[in-house]
Amino acid sequence: MKKEIVKLLKKALNEKGIKLKDEEIGKFIETPPSPDMGDFSFPCFFLSEKLKQNPNQIALEIREKIGNPPVMDFEDIQTSGPYINFVLNRKSLAKKVVWEVLNQKQDFGKVNLGHKKKIVVEFSSPNMGKPFGIGNLRSTIIGNSIANICEFEGFNVIKMNYLGDWGTQFGKLILGYKKFGNEKKLHENPVKHLLELYVKISNNKRYENESRKWFKKLEDGDKEAVILWRAFKELSLNELKKIYKLLGITFDEYDAESKHNKGMDKVIAELKEKKLLKKSEGAQIVQLKNYNLGTCLVQKSDGATLYATRDLATAIARYKKYKFVRMIYEVGKEQKLHFKQLFKVLNLMGYGWADNCVHVAHGLYLDKDGKKFATRKGKTIFMADIIDQTTSLIKKEIKDRTPKISKEELEDRALKIAMAAIFYGDLKNNRSNDAVFDIKRFISFDGDTGPYILYSYARASSILKKVTTKKKFEVFELEPKEIELVKKLSQFPEIVLKSYQNLNPSVIANYSYQLAKIFNEFYHACPVIGSKQIEFRLALVESFRQVLRNSLKLLGIKTLEQM
RNA sequence: GCGCUUGUAGCUCAGCUUGGAUUAGAGCACUUCCCUCCUAAAGAAAUUGAGAAAGGAAGGGGUCACAGGUUCAAAUCCUGUCAGGCGCGCCA
Secondary structure: OHHHHHHHHHHHHHHOOOOOOHHHHHHHOEOOOOHHHOOEEEEOHHHHHHHOOOHHHHHHHHHHHHOOOOOOOEEEEEEEOOEEEEEEOHHHHHHHHHHHHHHHHHHOOOOOOOOOOEEEEEOOOOEOOOOOEHHHHHHHHHHHHHHHHHHHOOOEEEEEEEEEOOOHHHHHHHHHHHHHOOHHHHHHOHHHHHHHHHHHHHOOHHHHHHHHHHHHHHHOOOHHHHHHHHHHHHHHHHHHHHHHHHHOOOOOEEEEHHHHHHHHHHHHHHHHHOOOEEEEOOEEEEEOHHHOOOEEEEEOOOOOEOHHHHHHHHHHHHHHHHOOOEEEEEEEHHHHHHHHHHHHHHHHOOOHHHHHEEEEEEOOEEOOOOOEOOOOOOOOOEHHHHHHHHHHHHHHHHHHHOOOOOHHHHHHHHHHHHHHHHHHHHHOOOOOOOEEOOHHHHOOOOOOOHHHHHHHHHHHHHHHHHOOOOOOOOOOOOOHHHHHHHHHHHOHHHHHHHHHHOOOOHHHHHHHHHHHHHHHHHHHHOOOOOOOOHHHHHHHHHHHHHHHHHHHHHHOOOOOOOO
């Protein structure tokens, strides 16, 4: 529908001597504050500068130039001050939208922007040896959703988990284990035991040097160090995989810092060759002060490597392997400077593709009191525990409501609702801002929450289960809530596009909520079963369900047919 | 100190990219209503009908941190101030 409006406007504007592209015109088109005013509107303010004319006058003139539109699609076109308002033939709009959704199904809203070109999305990337906590959760959920969105828009996406399995923290763990370790505890609950060791070592400055030494030993291939490192790594990876399974998230590739050991020497050699490297206080650095990016340390004075070194080597290796058109790093915003440095150094090395790398940063999770969750103080909350607690709270709720439910179904539902609660609770926030992690709020069954949205979905399902849908339908009359729902459905493609452009899933999350809310209003106002136009309403419910399913899928949320 | 970033109802957040349509939007909580395609019960069914249903509506509640500026028009752009957060060389 919007396209037709653009067409009309384009022609009219052309006659006034103004040439604009379709997309440019489309951008200006907006929705009037009240449906009484029309369905779409075109403000003429921006033209007044060019034409040196009163916008009200311009609106009138353009209106005149448009002339009489095809009656099939438009009911009326009128001006209101500087706005040109288009009143659509809502019945034909409703038909079109519903048809489109029902025909395109899971592909509704797709735009093939990517043409199968490759995008690497690195996300989650936990530090092995540390427990998977709330900090990692945001990257995991947001990154997953961004990957889904890119895929939906036609890219060939490589979901990449970059395991932090190298670095001084392993020196700490090795030292900690040698000093205070306990084999039995390690195997009973590896994650908790390793955290215990990590905290013990980190809280005592005496151990700093010795930890570094152990990491250096590890880099030099010391047997004892390597054996312990492998064991720690394997144990934590097992735990991680359990969590990903619960979250329902998969990766195409598990990359790891340790895999890029060899590349690191090369990078350092290359930096030397390209005369980017400088020695400073015994360490090797790349000076970036001219770019206002401080200095980037690539080799410690003891010869050991650093995070930046590994990231450089990794990025180069990845480009060789994938020739991506874009690489997205979904990592916390506290690493902004690091990524700026990383991209700059790659650029200075002559890698043009560095410009196609983006750091998609997210704010951190704060606790209910607005305080940070800190690993060092052992204040971390384990993801596994969070999932457990959430699921059991939800189980209680479900049992109260449907006491007869079978065990398997209870498990399945509770887990799905818990995930919807956690995922939505995260994704509804604009990713770059800090967010409060308050599980009680997330799992509330009403309001702006995951469970509310899932409930709306289930509601639609329960109607559709009772009556079989027919393929033909006629629209006799439209209630306000019906047209509102139709319009909301029709917005989905633009929403996905916007979300892709901003690499921000919250756009879709907020849309899902609004969609669910309008559906509930519709449900309240327009009974489906027993209605005169039951066929249309069923089709509308069906398309609602389809679009909601599409949005939730992009968010990484699994739906339930019933609740 | 420098850099980045945030400040919108009691609380949690949209809106800011691309400035516009009299009252700046949601949710939670609070007050007052309403519904029954959901759940319990009865019936072959239409239906009856209870519900503190995970549904809907209304209401109260805001100097869009503050002060300037740009503009016909500012929550939105610019500058400054205040307050919080993050980052700034051998952690990742």
